Amino acid sequence: MALALLATNIVLLFFMFCVQKLLLASPVAKRRSLAESLKAHSLATIDESSPEYVSATQDFNLRVTWRPLALVVPRTAQEVSLAVQCANAHDVKVAARGGGHSYAGNGLGGADGSLAIDMKEFRTLHVDADTKIATIGAGNRLGDVATALYEQGRRALPHGNCPG
Numbered sequence: 441m442a443l444a445l446l447a448t449n450i451v452l453l454f455f456m457f458c459v460q461k462l463l464l465a466s467p468v469a470k471r472r473s474l475a476e477s478l479k480a481h482s483l484a485t486i487d488e489s490s491p492e493y494v495s496a497t498q499d500f501n502l503r504v505t506w507r508p509l510a511l512v513v514p515r516t517a518q519e520v521s522l523a524v525q526c527a528n529a530h531d532v533k534v535a536a537r538g539g540g541h542s543y544a545g546n547g548l549g550g551a552d553g554s555l556a557i558d559m560k561e562f563r564t565l566h567v568d569a570d571t572k573i574a575t576i577g578a579g580n581r582l583g584d585v586a587t588a589l590y591e592q593g594r595r596a597l598p599h600g601n602c603p604g
Contacts, residue, residue: 470509470530470531470532470553471487471488471509471510473530474509474510474526474527474530474532474555475487475509475510477526477529477530478510478512478523478526481519481522481523481526483512483514483519483522483523483526484512484513484514484515485510485511485512485513486510486511486512486513487509487510487511488507488509493511496511496558497511497548497556499542499545499547499548500542501542501543501544501545504543504544504545504548505545506545506548506549506550506551506552506554507548507552507553508535508548508549508552508553508554508555508556509532509553509554509555510555510556511537511548511555511556511557511558512555512556512557512558513558513560513561514557514559514561515561520557520559523555523557524557526555527554527555532553532554532555533549533551533553533554533555534554534555534557535547535548535549535550535554535555535556535557536556536557536559536578537556537557537558537559537560538559538578538579538580539579539580539581539582539584558579559577559578559579560579561579562577562578562579562580563577563579563580563584564576564577565577565580565584565585565588565589565592566592567588567589567592567593567595569593572593572595574589574592574593574595582599585597586599
């Protein structure tokens with residue numbers, strides 16, 4: 441009898457553990473805990489409750505409608521690091537949004553439920569006059585890169601373009 445009661449208690453504890461894991465892993469709980477973590481680090485964050493969420497997460501490819509849990513717009517490398525650490529702590533995938541174009545919508549995660557880190561504040565571009573080595577920030581767009589490379593170092597890069 442005692443052995444049967446022990447086995448029943450073990451099964452019950454395991455069931456409660458599984459239910460708790462499912463509840464904590466729910467999209468709502470994950471979104472809330474990630475948002476609290478980002479807020480605790482004072483990161484500029486746009487989430488579904490923000491009025492600018494729809495426009496901020498609009499992709500160039502209108503057929504792509506990925507919905508990230510949040511979009512962070514860091515201003516420093518330290519803020520990028522903090523955002524990645526927050527996502528990692530909450531088991532959320534991270535996507536870097538560079539200049540903006542990705543036909544597959546990878547800058548918004550390539551799937552629903554990621555943390556998109558918009559690098560638009562990282563738009564520096566410098567060509568060293570002696571070495572001709574270019575240092576290009578992750579938020580630059582192709583047209584800006586092509587123009588700056590030519591203006592600063594009389595250099596070019598092969599590229600195409602897309603309408604829009």
